[in-house]
Amino acid sequence: MEMATYRTVVALLFCVVVLFQGCESDVKCRNDSGAEVDWYILYKLPNVKDGGLSYLYMDESTDEWRLSTEKIGSRFGALANTLKPLLDFYNRKTEGFGYMLYNDQPPKQSRNQRRHRNAPSSFGHSKGVVMLDRQTGVWLSHSTPRFPTYRSKVFWPESGNSNAQIFMCVTYSYNEFREIGLQLKYIHAYSYDSDIPTTFHDELRCVAQRSCYPKKKPWFREKTLTSLNGRQFHSFAKYRRFGDDLYSGLIVNSLNQDLYVKSWGKMRRPLPSNCSIPHHVYNVEEVQLLNMQPFSDTVDHSKWCVTPGGNWTCIADMNREKSQMDRCGGAICTNDVTVGEAFYALMTNHEPCEHEHTVQHREL
Template sequence: MSRSSTCVYFLQHSSFQILCGNRDVVLVWIYVFVVIKRKEVCVCAYWRLGRSCMRSAEYCISVAPVQLTMLFLVILTTFLCSTYADISCYNDDGQPVDWFIIYKLPKLKENPDHDGETYMYQDASTQAWVESTHTMNDTDGAVGHTLQQFYKSGGPKNEGVAYVLYNDQFEEKMSYPSKFGHTKGVILLDQEQGIWLVHSTPKFPPKLQEGYYWPHNGLRNGQSFLCVTYSYSSFKAIGNQLMYTEPDCYESSLPPSFADDFPELVSASQGKFVKKPPWTSQVTLTSVGGKAFTSFAKNGHFEDDLYSGWLSGALESNLLVQFWPNSAGVLPSNCSIEYFVYSIEYLQFSQAISFSHHIDHSKWCISKSANDSGKPWTCIGDMNRVEGEMKRGGGTVCTSDAAIWKAFYKLIEKYEDCS
């Protein structure tokens, strides 16, 4: 560069949306340039709010040549990081994480500190259960913070975000339609990556216009959550899995670019499911952090128990299963098959935190031994072991991780042996 030259670097053209009270979303466009002269660096920003006139600002400083490159990198990194963040699972500290698992504790009469909103948390950094200082109703907690990305997205007006919310027990109904699967979850993604949150809670999460809160019906019983951050391309396979599980979708937005890339997700959100065998689908998904998760999805035409009819054989492991045992037609432990399936009856985090499966609505299972098939499996999903769900869609997401398996295995105080 000659001594008299001036270089102009176009840093970023970014758009985002802000909420103005209860009014409509306002689109904000930002253009940033860095002008580098002989001894001076100027950062020039131009922005427009909605349809208002273009505004501008300029800030210049004198720098020595040796500082120029470093200053440019700092400005570039700071700007890019502060103006855009990919959709991700978030931990209890408000930091993006590859995945997390939450065990919402039941309301414990003998322990008033656990009023139905407290939870245990784990991710790759904890290596075990950690009692959260947040509650399920907090928007600063892991689930609340993660879902705030949905509530602050601007909804269908934002064509850079797609989402599908599904829950077979969302609406107030005397009985829930068996034409849909017994499945609950949230899919939320931008054009880089997104999350799949698999959970067990009825009437959750609330619709976009209601904002985030923990429902009163979610206080009494235990609940489970698995959040995983996946790359954009992974949602094609995830959409395909939903075509097997037959979700009851109660809110969705799939703008044209997402709909073109993920027709399976569109079909599932519109109640269009698989119509011919095979009636099961197994797929390995890799998180953005490189961790393998295996999704098992069954259609109602499979007409068998997810765990004894498929999962134990597929994982080549005897299974210990936690599910809601208060429905009609509960299936007993099954030792008549190659890999046995046992029903968990009592759980304990500590002497102060223990409870029966009768107040635990979570859905998960683990291999009975860490040595089964050489892999310590843990699966978190949305299906019970009851006759009625043999003819309904649903599934679970499994991973082989010694720390996760150990955390769940330590909880089991009692299970039903085969009679």
């Protein structure tokens, strides 16, 4: 056997034995064309004049929001392309692949289930998808109840049509999922479906089995995560015993800048904009995506925040609401100014503080 041929055979055998699925990992964030991307953010429009199932898309190559030609539940859109390894796994289990789906408002798991059963309040107010193999994985954080549907190729729930929603996907190397597992431990994510190989990170397996949560202080955790292409993302996670608002009690203190927070506008006991702290936290009440009709927070279920000028942007789990001060949750933040400027430009109206002028005058 010639040396070149011998080396080729050895390389192929190595891929088969070590990786099972080949040398190239399929578990990565993917755009509407199916191409690999390091990260992306989707902003689904509400079901108003210009919306429904349409969504805006942004990644490191776009430099701005772009209206996708696909619909959010399309078999050819970014979500479907990203979820493909999971959807394929439903049909045929493959070695060396693992996943965890978590949602405080999980989908029905059988036709016989008469109604949706939300997670107990001791679990995190959080939603997301974790998929990984021995090389890479994705952490897809989002705001959509019942997503993705339970073990179905039709992954988009019809209940998600009405309101605006947000998604953030980041591709990480396999080793980073130990830290992601620890973040999800503090978030106390409510796993409703999972299959994590026994040889994968114990931190992730423990969360998938709903058996891990913090037992001692501090009741929050911050961690910088590095994407596959070397981009840094800052993850915030708070356990319920932290006892404060995610934004005014944790994020704003770390970023040391004012914060504009977009959360759900139909809360029972919303927290007002807060100017009683060194860096203020304002509630965003209305946004406008591209040149479309502005819409209010009452039809926008997304959760995100941005600093003035866009130095930092966070895609988050939680709303600014009194009861959620005692819930677990988190946020994933980027200091990509291009992303921040894109989010900052969306805001058309925010709630001023009741005594804002008085507070500012006293500071002077």
